[in-house]
Amino acid sequence: MIMVGLLSALLVIPQVRAVAGGLLASSAVLGIVIGFASQRTIGNFVAGLLIAFTQPIRLGDRIELEDTPGTVEEIGLTYTFIRTDDGARLVIPNEKLASDTIRNSTIISLEKVAEITVQVPLDKDLRTVVELLREAVAGERESEVTVTGLNGNATIVVRARASGPIEAERLESELRIRAHERLRAAGVFA
Structure with missing residues (x-):
């Protein structure tokens, strides 16, 4: 309450108002830049949470993504790791897993x-x-x-x-x- 009163009193002074307006505009631009820069990371994080709650894939599941079969080895908050049949390890952003069609051969059973x-x-x-x-x-x-x-x-x-x-x-x-x-x-x- 005291802080709001102090800020209101300071904004009455024209020089302070000009500085405050510049700071507000700068912080808005900075917020937009950070928002665009972190869009993918935040999208991967949210998709990771969705995967954790809905469990379309689980550890050990046999899946096929874009005609590449493999086994789910690790599910993180931003990336999922798949071991392909030829031994390669794919690192897939969770946003891609949440938006693409995945064939899960294991999900048909409770195994x-x-x-x-x-x-x-x-x-x-x-x-x-x-x-x-x-x-x-x-x-x-x-x-x-x-x-x-x-x-x-x-x-x-x-x-x-x-x-x-x-x-x-x-x-x-x-x-x-x-x-x-x-x-x-x-x-x-x-």
């Missing part, structure tokens, strides 16, 4: 990918660890074991398809137990 992440010290033999984890997930549908990072520890992701969300949670728990048992028996974990 979900069960995924766990295992951190292993870099001084361990990764080929042996990956093989042990493959044995732990053997027999599960569409299972895979991949090394996704080498920052401080090796990050290994284990995935398998489950028939639904509840089954995926149970399978993730079971995979964690199997992975721990196998890696502990092999001396990877103390």
